[in-house]
Amino acid sequence: MQYGNVPQNRERIYIIGFLDENAFKKFEFPKKISLTKTIHDCLETEVDKKYFYNDKPLFERIKKDITKKDTVYQWRRQYVRENKNGVCPTLTANMGMGGHNVPIMLTDQGIRKLTPRECANFQGFPKNYKLPKIADSALYKQFGNSVVIPVVERIAKNMKKASE
Numbered sequence: 001m002q003y004g005n006v007p008q009n010r011e012r013i014y015i016i017g018f019l020d021e022n023a024f025k026k027f028e029f030p031k032k033i034s035l036t037k038t039i040h041d042c043l044e045t046e047v048d049k050k051y052f053y054n055d056k057p058l059f060e061r062i063k064k065d066i067t068k069k070d071t072v073y074q075w076r077r078q079y080v081r082e083n084k085n086g087v088c089p090t091l092t093a094n095m096g097m098g099g100h101n102v103p104i105m106l107t108d109q110g111i112r113k114l115t116p117r118e119c120a121n122f123q124g125f126p127k128n129y130k131l132p133k134i135a136d137s138a139l140y141k142q143f144g145n146s147v148v149i150p151v152v153e154r155i156a157k158n159m160k161k162a163s164e
Contacts, residue, residue, distance in 0.1 A: 004150035
């Protein structure tokens with residue numbers, strides 16, 4: 001959030017190293033930036049019905065807990081957790097494996113999970129990034145294991161600058 005303008009909770013440690021001590025001394029970690037993007041900037045407008053829970057057994061269990069359209073919730077196998085800070089919960093590699101840590105939300109069409117494209121958006125992948133033609137579960141795993149692209153890009157630019 002604070003370093004990549006991406007509306008997702010994703011606390012990570014970045015280890016940066018240089019062979020040249022002078023570059024190391026000149027390096028500055030990127031400054032915090034304001035979050036201007038919202039969850040709605042990462043969402044698709046048209047979503048296939050396969051991502052909706054409306055007619056699935058889980059719907060009856062979760063419908064009373066998912067009440068806000070400006071919130072991304074997380075299904076935690078036994079309960080729904082509301083993310084109260086207006087961003088997406090941390091995307092995890094197991095979100096496509098057996099229904100654990102699945103980001104879900106309420107729309108005008110019902111309750112649904114995020115699509116793989118939306119997960120890419122929440123990781124800061126550019127809109128023109130083409131998703132590989134593999135199973136959704138593999139895409140969820142890939143995006144859950146990903147770094148936030150704008151953060152790494154900012155770090156790399158500062159590394160390059162320090163090395164010049």
